[in-house]
Amino acid sequence: MxxxxxxxxxxxxxxxxxxxxxxxxxxxxxxxxxxxxxxxxxxxxxxxxxxxxxxxxxxxxxxxxxxxxxxxxxxxxxxxxxxxxxxxxxxxxxxxxxxxxxxxxxxxxxxxxxxxxxxxxxxxxxxxxxxxxxxxxxxxxxxxxxxxxxxxxxxxxxxxxxxxxxxxxxxxxxxxxxxxxxxxxxxxxxxxxxxxxxxxxxxxxxxxxxxxxxxxxxxxxxxxxxxxxxxxxxxxxxxxxAGVNSPAQLAALERALQAQIAQDLLEQGVRLADPARLDVRGTLTCGQDVEIDVNCVFHGDVTLGDGVRIGPHCVIGNARIEADAVIHAYTHIDGERAGVSVGAGALIGPFARLRPGAKLGREVHIGNFVEVKNSTLANGAKANHLAYLGDAQVGERVNFGAGSITANYDGANKHRTVIEADVHVGSNCVLVAPVTLGAGGTVGGGSTITKHTPPGALSVARGKQVVIANWSRPAKAPAQAPGQPQPDAPGPEA
Structure with missing residues (x-):
């Protein structure tokens, strides 16, 4: 032509x-x-x-x-x-x-x-x-x-x-x-x-x-x-x-298109564990030395920087993941319109969820069963287990304990939580927004924090521990032999 x-x-x-x-x-x-x-x-x-x-x-x-x-x-x-x-x-x-x-x-x-x-x-x-x-x-x-x-x-x-x-x-x-x-x-x-x-x-x-x-x-x-x-x-x-007139024809065309997408990625140098087990439902842009394991789905606009590794069974949409970050298995990232950004060298997952507005700095760790929404985590911050960070601003090197959450919703409005640099939040804590934790502070495990805490302080807010010595647990009544009369049921005064 x-x-x-x-x-x-x-x-x-x-x-x-x-x-x-x-x-x-x-x-x-x-x-x-x-x-x-x-x-x-x-x-x-x-x-x-x-x-x-x-x-x-x-x-x-x-x-x-x-x-x-x-x-x-x-x-x-x-x-x-x-x-x-x-x-x-x-x-x-x-x-x-x-x-x-x-x-x-x-x-x-x-x-x-x-x-x-x-x-x-x-x-x-x-x-x-x-x-x-x-x-x-x-x-x-x-x-x-x-x-x-x-x-x-x-x-x-x-x-x-x-x-x-x-x-x-x-x-x-x-x-x-x-x-x-x-x-x-x-x-x-x-x-x-x-x-x-x-x-x-x-x-x-x-x-x-x-x-x-x-x-x-x-x-x-x-x-x-x-x-x-x-x-x-x-x-x-x-x-x-090829035209489409039936679900079977649509599925066949889907496979043909995905095979072509996989081939294009391979030619760009992307390492695909299995080209037949990849779904790109949008735009996927990859740097050098990117590795993608099996059964990953990419939708919307996704960019993977140099050296990014994606584990198996991840779903990633509308996100930018910077160089050398690792996304472990079964992680779900969906930025929708707000987008998600993951900083260089970050470790995410397995089984993590990043929702719209999550912005993670360099070497941030988000571990198993941790959810982040509309929150910024500065360089080196960590939330390694079973936590929720919503509408939060998290400073550098913060450690957010297992089972802890930001209570960001009062039933009508959303409120922000600010956790300044080097704060340590113990396990099973509830931070009731709006609240600010001062830099370098520590929150004792099991605390419910409703007021701002000063820098460098230890803050503990939980019920006083009570110890009863020589206490016996309730015991079950001994089993009765068949045919023997059963004890009377307790009366109203019991």
Whole structure:
């Protein structure tokens, strides 16, 4: 493909009206997730890389849900204008694109995509659009089709060429002759069309075919009749043009995508214990010498610094983990919108939970069954066992004892706890916020702290220990032999 020039203006039509009956779901088909993102999102992300001026989504089943997704936060800052139109009734692909015509401005090129064909790369789309660009022999542009050869093309439209290899038509499987069904080059449905020609061809579509629908592919024959060249652009592999019509197909595409992600990570130098047991449902960026054990799930935006080691069975989302940190097995990190940051050399887990707003400094230790939420832990702070730190500011070298918690919620509002540097909090303590523990202080085990403590002091707040000498525990009554009378039950005065 010698040219990558994209004719301007570029507009994109995404067909997203299908019900997806075989998905057996109330959710519109194009909103089913692949690698953590709706299929429609994958399509739009690839299109966005071409910098279109406008995207028009043709909706139908679940139109309100699809429109809600397009208006949501993921696309709120999109550089292109997003519009939706509704196809009702649904009378075929040609009829669907016809609904988008009033939203297409000017001339240039229109790229037609499908919301349930999620993995076409931006590189392939760029080549497809470039193939439609005007040339000396086609001053008004060309109709460019994305095609692929399949071992078994049953059910797909066939690409019909003349003796010199020029595309003459696309014949749908149900309308194809026996000889045409032997053709293995098939139509993917994706095409780039000069917008001016698209306006001319769509009103001429007819529904006199086996399905009684308006086929978009019929514009190929119209282009040939009008002397507009038709270019065929080969897709690099079947995964890029695979559509989804069932949960099984979605699962197969998920595995194909995850295998490609794993391969890309391996080529970057990431050590994967087993590439087949990795799930990336967002963006994973890795430095050098990163190691990832089996059955880890990454979602949202995750960055792993040089030398980071991730143990088995971890779930990590929206987090930045700095160099040489170790995340032990079964740790759950989810930053959501606030994010989580883990400092260099930190040790986290096993079985730890970091929630949104957790910001850990260098060499912080968060041990088994410790939960941190909306809290900052300075360099060298430790909470090694069975603890909760919520809405807290923890200073350097603090040691937070096993079973201790910050009681940050009074039933109506959240309050902060400040633990200054070098404080030692004993086991099974409750720090009732708002409260500040002065630097270098110590809190005795089992204390409930409700007032600020001064620096360097020992603070103890617990019930006085009582010792009763020579105390006997209650004993059970001796068992009675069968048939012997049982002692009377105690009366009211007992």
């Amino acid at each position: 010698p040219s990558t020039h994209i004719p301007s203006p570029l507009q994109v039509v995404v067909l997203a009206a299908g019900k997806g009956t075989r998905m057996k779901s109330r959710l519109p088909k194009v909103l089913h997730r692949l690698a953590g993102r709706p299929m429609l999102g994958h399509v739009l992300a690839a299109a966005a890389a071409l910098d279109p001026e406008r995207v028009v989504a043709v909706t139908g089943h679940g139109a309100a849900d699809v429109a809600g997704y397009l208006e949501g936060t993921e696309w709120a800052s999109a550089r292109f204008d997003i519009r939706t139109v509704v196809q009702e009734p649904q009378l075929g692909t040609g009829h669907a694109v016809r609904q988008a015509l009033p939203e297409l401005a000017g001339d240039g090129t229109t790229l037609i995509l499908y919301g349930d064909v999620p993995l076409t790369s931006a590189t392939t789309l760029r080549a497809l659009v470039a193939a439609s660009a005007p040339t000396e022999h086609a001053p008004h542009g060309r109709l460019a089709l994305l095609t692929i050869e399949l071992p078994d093309p049953t059910g797909y439209g066939r690409i019909v060429r003349n003796a010199s290899g020029e595309v003459l038509a696309i014949v749908e499987h149900k309308d194809a002759t026996a000889s045409q069904r032997l053709i293995r080059e098939t139509n993917t449905g994706l095409m780039a069309v000069p917008t001016r020609q698209l306006r001319h061809w769509l009103p001429r579509l007819r529904d006199d075919n086996a399905q009684g629908e308006f086929y978009l592919t019929d514009i190929v024959a119209m282009a040939v009749d009008d002397g507009v060249p038709v270019a065929g652009v080969a897709a690099p592999n079947p995964t890029e043009v």
